[in-house]
Amino acid sequence: MERLKIYLIIVNDKVMLLKSLKIALFVGMILNIINQGDKIFSLDFASIDYLKTLLTFTVPFMVSTYTALSMKIKFQVGEVASIDSKLKCIRCNSSINVKKNEIVPLCHKCNEKTKWRMKL
Numbered sequence: 582m583e584r585l586k587i588y589l590i591i592v593n594d595k596v597m598l599l600k601s602l603k604i605a606l607f608v609g610m611i612l613n614i615i616n617q618g619d620k621i622f623s624l625d626f627a628s629i630d631y632l633k634t635l636l637t638f639t640v641p642f643m644v645s646t647y648t649a650l651s652m653k654i655k656f657q658v659g660e661v662a663s664i665d666s667k668l669k670c671i672r673c674n675s676s677i678n679v680k681k682n683e684i685v686p687l688c689h690k691c692n693e694k695t696k697w698r699m700k701l
């Protein structure tokens with residue numbers, strides 16, 4: 582449940598949603614032209630499969646949103662944290678808390694070999 586709450590906080594970012602919508606519109610239009618271009622250009626609207634059309638826009642939206650989400654939950658040393666989070670070093674199991682917009686620090690035990698994962 583905590584994981585879902587964090588995902589929803591990240592996905593609720595207007596800038597990220599706008600980017601995902603732009604990608605979905607651009608990629609969706611190209612894919613629709615590829616898949617149903619003959620019907621679209623001949624203005625044969627009765628034979629266009631509107632469910633396919635909707636899905637063709639939905640899939641790139643979901644893929645771009647998932648990709649953005651997966652990038653935001655990675656915490657690399659030296660980068661700015663995108664959300665408040667508890668991090669666990671996967672090498673030594675030590676934990677820290679980082680606040681949104683803080684620089685992600687090195688693990689005090691592992692130094693340059695630090696690998697943080699979000700602790701849920």
Ligand SMILES: [Zn+2]
Pocket residue numbers: 670671672673674675688689690691692695696
């Ligand atoms: Zn460590």
